[in-house]
Amino acid sequence: MSHANSAIPYTTEIREDTGLYNGKLGMWLFLASEVMLFGALFSAYVFLRLGAREGEWPHGLLNIPIGTFNTLVLITSSLTVALSWTSLKLGDFQRYRRLQYVTLGCAVAFLAIKSFEYNDKFNHYEVWLNEPFASQDHPLLAGQAVDADAPIPSIIGHIEGIGPFQTVETLKEAGATAVTIHPDKYHYRLSAWQQAERNLKEASTRAGATSADAEDHAELSIDLSRVARLSPLAPRHSTYFASYFTLTGLHALHVIGGILAFAYLLWPGARMWREDPERYTNRIEVTGLFWHFIDLLWIFLFPILYLL
Amino acid sequence: MSSQTHELGFARKYIFSLDHKVIGIQYGVTSLAFVFLGLMLMLLMRWQIANPGEAVPLVGGLMESVMGDPASEGKISADLYNMFGAMHGTIMIFLGVVPLVFGAFGNYLVPLQVGAPDMAFPKLNMFSYHLYLWGGLVMLASFLVPGGPAQAGWTSYPPLTTIIPTDGQTYWIIAMVIIITSSLLGSINIITTVIQLRAPGLTWGRLPFFVWTEFVTAFLLLLSFPPLESGAILQLVDRMFGASFFMPHDLVVSGAPLTDISGGGSPLLWQHLFWFLGHPEVYVLVLAPMGIVTEVIANNTRKPIWGYRAMVGSVLAIGFLSMVVWAHHMFMTGMGSNISMFFQTTTTIISIPSVIIMTCLLLSLWGGSIRFTLPMLFAITFLPMFGIGGLTGIPMAFNSTDTVLHDSYYIIGHFHYLVAPGTLFAVFAGIYYWFPKATGRHMNKALGHVHYWGSLVCMNLIFFPMLAQGLAGMGRRMSDGGYNYSLANPSNEGVVGALSATIMGLNVVIAWSVLALALFQLPFIFNFFYSIFAGQKVESDNPWLATTLEWQTPTPPPHGNFVGEVVVHRGAYDYSLAYKAQRSSPTPEWDDEVDEPLDFEPQNQPPSDADAIGTAVAGS
Numbered sequence: 001m002s003h004a005n006s007a008i009p010y011t012t013e014i015r016e017d018t019g020l021y022n023g024k025l026g027m028w029l030f031l032a033s034e035v036m037l038f039g040a041l042f043s044a045y046v047f048l049r050l051g052a053r054e055g056e057w058p059h060g061l062l063n064i065p066i067g068t069f070n071t072l073v074l075i076t077s078s079l080t081v082a083l084s085w086t087s088l089k090l091g092d093f094q095r096y097r098r099l100q101y102v103t104l105g106c107a108v109a110f111l112a113i114k115s116f117e118y119n120d121k122f123n124h125y126e127v128w129l130n131e132p133f134a135s136q137d138h139p140l141l142a143g144q145a146v147d148a149d150a151p152i153p154s155i156i157g158h159i160e161g162i163g164p165f166q167t168v169e170t171l172k173e174a175g176a177t178a179v180t181i182h183p184d185k186y187h188y189r190l191s192a193w194q195q196a197e198r199n200l201k202e203a204s205t206r207a208g209a210t211s212a213d214a215e216d217h218a219e220l221s222i223d224l225s226r227v228a229r230l231s232p233l234a235p236r237h238s239t240y241f242a243s244y245f246t247l248t249g250l251h252a253l254h255v256i257g258g259i260l261a262f263a264y265l266l267w268p269g270a271r272m273w274r275e276d277p278e279r280y281t282n283r284i285e286v287t288g289l290f291w292h293f294i295d296l297l298w299i300f301l302f303p304i305l306y307l308l
Numbered sequence: 309m310s311s312q313t314h315e316l317g318f319a320r321k322y323i324f325s326l327d328h329k330v331i332g333i334q335y336g337v338t339s340l341a342f343v344f345l346g347l348m349l350m351l352l353m354r355w356q357i358a359n360p361g362e363a364v365p366l367v368g369g370l371m372e373s374v375m376g377d378p379a380s381e382g383k384i385s386a387d388l389y390n391m392f393g394a395m396h397g398t399i400m401i402f403l404g405v406v407p408l409v410f411g412a413f414g415n416y417l418v419p420l421q422v423g424a425p426d427m428a429f430p431k432l433n434m435f436s437y438h439l440y441l442w443g444g445l446v447m448l449a450s451f452l453v454p455g456g457p458a459q460a461g462w463t464s465y466p467p468l469t470t471i472i473p474t475d476g477q478t479y480w481i482i483a484m485v486i487i488i489t490s491s492l493l494g495s496i497n498i499i500t501t502v503i504q505l506r507a508p509g510l511t512w513g514r515l516p517f518f519v520w521t522e523f524v525t526a527f528l529l530l531l532s533f534p535p536l537e538s539g540a541i542l543q544l545v546d547r548m549f550g551a552s553f554f555m556p557h558d559l560v561v562s563g564a565p566l567t568d569i570s571g572g573g574s575p576l577l578w579q580h581l582f583w584f585l586g587h588p589e590v591y592v593l594v595l596a597p598m599g600i601v602t603e604v605i606a607n608n609t610r611k612p613i614w615g616y617r618a619m620v621g622s623v624l625a626i627g628f629l630s631m632v633v634w635a636h637h638m639f640m641t642g643m644g645s646n647i648s649m650f651f652q653t654t655t656t657i658i659s660i661p662s663v664i665i666m667t668c669l670l671l672s673l674w675g676g677s678i679r680f681t682l683p684m685l686f687a688i689t690f691l692p693m694f695g696i697g698g699l700t701g702i703p704m705a706f707n708s709t710d711t712v713l714h715d716s717y718y719i720i721g722h723f724h725y726l727v728a729p730g731t732l733f734a735v736f737a738g739i740y741y742w743f744p745k746a747t748g749r750h751m752n753k754a755l756g757h758v759h760y761w762g763s764l765v766c767m768n769l770i771f772f773p774m775l776a777q778g779l780a781g782m783g784r785r786m787s788d789g790g791y792n793y794s795l796a797n798p799s800n801e802g803v804v805g806a807l808s809a810t811i812m813g814l815n816v817v818i819a820w821s822v823l824a825l826a827l828f829q830l831p832f833i834f835n836f837f838y839s840i841f842a843g844q845k846v847e848s849d850n851p852w853l854a855t856t857l858e859w860q861t862p863t864p865p866p867h868g869n870f871v872g873e874v875v876v877h878r879g880a881y882d883y884s885l886a887y888k889a890q891r892s893s894p895t896p897e898w899d900d901e902v903d904e905p906l907d908f909e910p911q912n913q914p915p916s917d918a919d920a921i922g923t924a925v926a927g928s
Contacts, residue, residue, distance in 0.1 A: 008426055010504050022428040022504050029496045033534045040535035040581055044542060044553065047577050053557070056572060167568055229567060236550035239572040243553075246545050 012279045027286045031293050038297060041247055045304065048239045058240050061156070061233060063117060067306040070113050071298060077106035078295040081262075081288045088281040093273055096284075100266050103291075107259045114252055121233040121241070122164035127181060128154040128228045137220065155220065156233075157183040164232050172224060179230070180221045244305050251301060254294045261287045326430035327867050331437050332416030333746065335407050336739075338441060343404040343732075344829065349396045351822050356384040357789030358819035378456050389787035390459040391476070395451075397462025398480065401589065402487050403444045405731055409596040410491070410529065411440065413738055414498050414522045416746065420858035420865065421516050423507025423874035423912070428500040436493040443486030450479035463586070466554035466578050470546045471561050478547055481540045488537045495526035495533075502526075507857070507912075509876035514911065516856045516880040517613060520620050521599030524627040525592050532588035532631065539581030546573075554578045576641060583634035591630045593727050595623060597690065597734030598665055604687035604737050605669055607854045609676025610907055612881040615668035622661035622668075629658040639710045648707040655705040662698060666691065681852075682756040686737035689764060690730060697725030700775060715785070718778025721771045729767040736763075736832070743836075744851050748863045749843030755835040762828030769821035773814035780811045789815045853908060855882050860910050874912055882909040 009015075010022050018025065049057055084099035132153050159181050162171065171179065235242040265283055272280040316325075325331060352364060352371075361383070364371060368382020378388035419427055427433045450457035455474025458464065469477050502523045506515075515523075542553040550569060557571035606613045613619065635643065635651040669691060678684065700722040703709040713719060736759075743751050782790045794807035850859040857876070861869055885907050 008424075008428060008430070008505070010428075015504050018503060020504070022500050025504060026429060026432075026496050026500045029499055029530060030492075033492050033496075033530050036531050037534035037538055040538035040584070041542075044538065044577055044581070047574060047580075048553070048572065051574055052572055169568070231570065234549065235545055236552070236568075236570060238570045239552055242542075242545060242549075242551035242570075245549075246542060246551075246553075250541065 012276070012282060021282060023282055023286045024289070027289050031289065034293060038247075038250075038300075041243075041250070042300070042304070045243045045247070048243065052239065056238070058238060061121075062244070062306045063120070064306050066113060066117060067302055070110055071302050073106050073110050073113070074295050074298050077103045077110070078292055080106070081284075081291050085281065085284050085288050088273075088277070088284055091277070097266065100262060104259060104262060104266070107255055107262075111252060111255060114248065118245075123158060124156060124233050125159045125166075125179075125181065125230050126154050126156045126233065126237060127179065127222060127230045129222070129226050130228045131226065155181060155183055155222075157181040157220075165234065166230070166232070168224060168227055168230055171230075176224060178221050178223045179227070180219060182219050247301055247305065251294065251297055254290075254297070258287070258291050258294055261290070324434060326426070326434055328415050328419050328427045328430065328433060329746070329865060329869075331433050332412050332414075334437050335411030335415055335440070336413075338437075338444065339404050339407040339412060342399050342444060343408065344833075346396050346400040346404055347822075347826055347829070349392045349399070351826055352384060353389060353392050353396065354815075354819040354822045356389060356787070358815045360788035360791040374451065375456055376454070384787070386787040387459060388456065390461075391456045393785075394458045394461050394464075394480075395447075398447065398458070398484075400727075401462065401593070402484065403440075403447060405593050405727060405735075406491065406529075406589070407440055408735055409600075409731065410498075410522070410525055410592065411437070411494060413518075413596060413600065413735075414494070414525070417742065417858060418498055418519055418522050419501055419505065420861065420869060421519050421856055422502060422505055423510055423857045423870065423876060424501055424505035425868045425870065427497050428504055429497050432493050433497050436490045436497065439486055439490035439493070443483045443490060446479055446486060447483040450476045450483070453479060463582055464543070464578075465582075466543060466546065466575055467556070467559060469543060470555060471566075478544070481544045481547070484540050485537060485544075488533045488540070491529045491533050495529040498522055498526040499530065507874040507876050510857075510911070511876075513617070514876055514879045516599075517602040517616065517619055517623075518596070518599030520623055521595040521602075524623050525595050527627055528588040528592050528595075528630060532585045535581050536585035539578055539585075542581075543578065576638075576643060579638050579641060580635070583637045584631075586637060587634040588630045590723075590726070591626055593731050594694070595626065597731045597738075598623075598669075600734045600738040600741075601687040601690045602669060602672075603854075603856065604683045604741050605672055606881045606883065607741075607852050608679045608681055608684035608687070609673055610679075610883045611672060611676045612879075612883055613668065614671040614674070615664075616879070616881065619665050619668050622664040625661040626658060626665075629654060629661070633658055636705060636710070639707045640714050645707070652705055652707050659698070659702065659705070666695065666698070681740075682751070682753060682760065683737040683741035685757075685760050686733045686740065689760075690734045690737065693725060693729035693733060693767075697722060697727075697730050700725065713778060715783055716778035717774045717782045717784050720784050721774030721778060724771045724774070728771065729764070733763075736760075739836070741852070742858070743839065743843075744846045744863070745858060745861075746864055747840050747843070749839050749845055750851070751839045751843055752835050755831040759828060759832040759835070762831075763825060766821045766825035766828060770818050770825065773818055777807075777811050777814055780807060782807055782811060850910070853906070855908050855910050856880055857911050860912050875914075876911050877914050878909060878911055880911060882911070883907060885909060 008022070010020075012021055014021050020028075080099045080102045084096045084103065087093075087096040087099060133155070159179050162176075162179070231237040233241055235245045265280075265287065269283070270280075272283070322330065322334075325334075352367070355364060356362075363382040364384060368379075371379040371384075371388075372382050375388060375391075378385050378391065384392070415427070415433065419425070447457075453475045455476060457476040458469070458480035459476065460469045460472060464477070464480065502515075502519060542551075545551045546553050546555065552570045552573040554575050554577060555566070555569050555571055555573045556575060559566045559569070559571065602613055602619070633651060633654045635647060636655045639648055639652075673688070678688075680688075700718070703713055704719060704722060740751055740756060743749070777790075778784070783793070786793060790807050790812065794812050846863060849861065849863045852859070855878075857870075857874065858865075860874075862871060
């Protein structure tokens with residue numbers, strides 16, 4: 001135990017001239033550095049996007065309904081954190097605990113949904129050809145005059161039978177000569193594909209077939225010798241996906257950090273509630289600040305990555 | 309007096325200590341060791357430059373066995389030269405000087421000078437040191453990985469860094485992320501301590517200047533390090549997951565286009581992220597040393613610092629401006645003359661507050677009864693050395709002159725004048741000055757003088773010739789020190805394209821001076837450890853008769869620092885109090901062997917009737 005002098009002042013009580021206790025100031029400073037960390041990453045995003053070539057920045061490849069749902073999940077968790085702090089202020093530990101179960105549930109749900117999204121991306125490939133697609137390449141393109149001004153250099157879809165993270169070299173090393181790709185209707189990036197799909201649907205509806213049939217036929221085998229490059233929708237796909245995975249990955253690490261902090265305070269750290277309830281409440285407030293920052297961060301990430 | 313009711317074990321006391329003073333000393337010893345390692349790397353490099361193509365004597369075999377291929381036959385190959393160069397810069401800046409001026413001095417002194425029992429977050433403080441140590445060890449471990457450590461300079465410019473196939477660069481990035489995290493935690497701690505834990509009565513206007521400099525330094529680290537951390541993360545993603553943040557379209561490496569990257573990135577992006585840290589970092593390296601020098605000068609001239617308020621304003625101005633000058637490191641990248649114009653303007657403006665601080669320090673000497681103690685020798689030398697460094701920097705601020713000088717040895721000479729005889733001399737001043745408080749013993753004077761004069765002469769023999777070499781056109785990145793370049797046009801000696809024999813001969817002078825500089829550090833190292841156990845004991849808790857709060861503690865300060873409550877009643881530099889000098893026996897010489905008149909009031913000395921007299925005398 002220490003001498004009385006070595007007790008550090010303002011760990012719990014508020015210093016009059018600043019209106020803060022140490023932990024709260026420390027957290028605000030930490031958040032300032034976080035703003036600079038993510039500020040630099042956002043700047044990098046702007047810098048790269050402004051410098052991107054015409055048509056190079058992908059659009060519409062992320063699932064907006066899922067992203068919106070995840071935004072709501074995270075906002076809910078922020079709300080329960082704020083309410084749980086209020087409960088502690090009112091001395092209602094049981095209510096605090098129930099609310100924090102909801103917080104942790106939301107946080108875990110957010111990560112689960114995110115990992116589902118990640119997995120979906122890792123299993124979709126974009127294949128770039130040496131020469132643009134010709135009309136005989138695919139039923140979708142049949143009868144379409146392939147416009148020389150708007151060539152279709154690549155296709156996005158699910159590739160059966162290969163895992164994520166393959167390259168042309170690794171496929172060739174594995175002895176493959178062609179890849180079979182199922183163009184994904186959500187991922188027809190180029191308007192020519194969308195137009196072709198619409199034409200085919202109309203044609204097959206007239207012929208009495210369902211659109212599901214049309215999708216079943218939408219399968220395409222491409223000889224590897226025609227492939228210039230292929231990449232899953234992963235960081236090496238493009239600077240867009242590199243930004244997406246870096247930003248959301250770092251955000252997810254913060255979510256994990258927040259979960260660990262809340263879980264610690266909810267279970268082993270809860271002893272402090274009996275010994276020093278004010279300090280314990282402060283800890284929830286400070287961790288809550290961090291959690292709100294995570295929430296705020298996502299509110300910036302969602303539009304710039306999903307919507308814009 | 310002892311603050312402990314039971315003794316802590318060795319590990320808790322010296323390795324996992326929560327006491328800011330122990331952590332400060334841990335930082336100090338570790339970072340001094342790194343500085344010495346950085347000097348050793350430089351010794352090898354300078355030897356190679358003076359003797360291009362020859363095997364290194366004595367340690368050549370050892371180098372080959374540790375480093376393998378790049379050091380074959382005990383020679384420093386161009387690759388190995390690049391590795392040593394990159395690691396010299398990284399070690400000196402991120403593992404040496406920053407932890408020294410911020411971690412060591414900041415940790416040890418700031419809580420003492422603000423009258424606090426410890427840092428605001430002691431556990432975070434311990435964690436910060438351990439992160440730093442582990443980051444440093446990861447950086448050192450990169451010497452042992454196949455292919456050697458990072459070799460793309462301390463600035464690690466991509467795409468070069470991304471296409472280097474060996475793992476050294478990945479170690480560099482990971483180590484940097486750890487070190488940056490450590491700095492962040494340290495800066496949060498220092499800022500919170502200064503804002504929250506100032507003793508009652510210690511208003512902002514009464515803070516010692518050193519605390520102000522550490523406070524601003526902490527803000528610089530807090531706000532400018534994260535963008536480099538972002539850059540490091542992006543570079544890690546580039547290297548490990550094949551992303552193209554810094555890889556442009558149509559990149560051709562060794563004649564072959566890279567096919568399996570997406571491209572679309574920008575090498576300039578890294579340079580912006582790096583220098584957004586890199587320039588504030590320069591002020592991280594010099595602000596705290598300015599603070600140390602201020603403390604030592606005030607104490608040894610027995611005068612209040614001239615223009616304290618102007619200095620505080622200037623240090624705040626520097627802190628702000630240093631965030632908006634970064635791209636003057638990038639004039640050579642072709643980012644456009646409009647951008648260059650903005651940054652050369654801000655760079656010119658930032659010299660104003662720097663000059664104000666230096667002028668105030670210079671004027672503080674005026675009319676002072678200067679005691680040439682050991683710390684004062686180092687502190688007073690800081691002024692001209694820093695002055696040379698600063699003035700040689702002015703041509704670098706301008707786009708047009710910078711374009712000529714930037715890739716020459718001139719810039720090496722310029723910034724080393726700031727950090728070697730500048731920052732390091734201030735650090736030595738600080739060590740000699742506060743050693744008696746930390747250990748209760750003085751460092752040996754004779755050895756200190758050998759260390760001082762030897763270092764002063766050698767540092768100038770090393771760095772001044774570099775300015776001449778640079779102006780003569782010697783490039784800064786040649787592993788043979790310009791030897792082949794000097795042969796390029798042998799018939800026209802002195803003409804552009806060749807370097808004269810005099811300029812080349814300076815390489816030999818520099819090499820011997822580096823060796824001598826290393827040898828002159830040995831008396832310091834011996835003195836440091838010898839004096840801890842056998843130095844001359846201090847007679848009082850305040851051997852230098854200083855005003856600031858750290859001297860009003862027991863020696864060495866116990867855990868918890870102060871005995872009784874600290875209340876501050878006056879500014880940090882209440883020296884030259886005529887009424888006090890008159891009352892005590894006057895002594896003609898200000899020799900520290902003789903009893904000096906008590907011409908000062910410690911900051912925690914309550915006001916007395918004499919203060920009224922003092923005001924009258926001062927106002928007359």
